């Protein structure tokens with residue numbers, strides 16, 4: 003509400019080094035990184051009713067499985083996973099808030115020999131790619147899993163384990179980043195949906211319902227809306243949003259020491275069950291059958307969940323590029339315009355704050371790190 | 387604090403945290419606890435604050451207790467039965483109980 007008050011003055015003379023479009027996790031992580039570089043930053047966000055993945059995500063900081071089809075994505079993910087502890091320490095220093103980052107290693111559990119075989123095949127294909135970084139994911143038998151997760155049921159035939167996997171309290175991360183932005187004097191403007199962007203001389207002009215914002219650079223971090231915004235600055239972001247559903251239980255005493263890709267126990271005790279995928283883009287709907295299937299699999303994995311009470315379910319829209327990999331780009335036609343777009347806004351938050359933001363502050367992406375993630379990959383011939 | 391309006395219905399014996407408590411047929415677990423002067427039936431999972439039955443109609447979930455070994459039961463929705471074992475639920479429920 004304070005920010006709303008500042009909104010009135012924002013279009014009337016304030017000038018910014020960078021306008022970050024999008025106030026979700028990707029936007030605020032990038033904005034915080036930019037502020038750390040000394041930039042004067044404005045974050046242009048939609049209102050409270052925005053379709054916002056940052057409020058509905060599953061909160062894993064996840065490595066295993068990432069990179070099949072684009073090997074550098076594995077290395078990029080590991081870089082963020084390795085930077086995460088330092089990132090959360092910095093946030094704690096600045097805000098006093100603890101986002102409960104933990105990296106005990108995570109599991110993918112299989113409920114049949116067929117699933118386990120398929121899992122092993124995926125990992126083999128992933129690891130056989132040229133240039134892949136080894137992230138030490140192993141296939142474990144039922145007994146090996148049971149030694150680390152004593153409460154698994156007899157139907158769990160085995161699974162894969164990656165020591166780099168972890169999780170975080172993502173709602174607290176979202177709040178912490180906003181707190182840190184505020185403390186660093188970043189201007190946050192809610193209800194400033196960007197309708198148009200033009201470049202005029204050395205300056206970007208962003209049209210919003212509450213007036214025009216001017217900035218030397220623009221970082222597009224608006225999730226699925228990047229599809230609409232990117233062409234305004236000579237970029238592209240082909241997206242295919244997807245819906246996911248999450249089931250949340252009452253708070254329980256700690257029993258799960260490692261996150262599972264579909265099930266994790268938060269620092270406050272609730273168990274989140276998720277990882278469904280639907281093509282729908284209606285964030286207000288909920289398919290009961292999907293929640294039931296998620297819950298049924300969770301009980302087969304951990305039978306002690308059978309009579310636990312469910313306190314919430316929700317659905318959220320995933321930010322998803324057309325091939326599922328991130329897009330980082332800088333505009334040739336509109337120098338100073340960048341896209342920061344990805345599905346894994348939690349996992350990659352450390353990279354966005356500590357690696358991408360400094361590149362944007364300098365005015366150029368470092369091709370040695372992010373060239374594979376240009377949207378030019380969607381036009382193989384043009385890129386060649 | 388609470389007084390019964392009538393003592394007409396037959397007595398039912400339940401066990402609360404190991405001690406015998408006398409209730410009446412038709413009491414809910416929550417009513418029996420209140421009538422017995424038991425100050426709180428659970429503590430909250432995060433701050434450990436004490437809670438007692440509040441709405442008595444299934445809405446507030448402040449009456450959660452462990453009944454016959456099953457955690458997080460709503461005491462205000464469950465009638466007492468002879469020999470029923472009720473336990474104060476301290477903090478987070480244990481999964482599997």
Ligand code: FES
Nearest residue numbers: 442445446447462
């Ligand atoms: S007293 Fe409110 S739900 Fe039981």
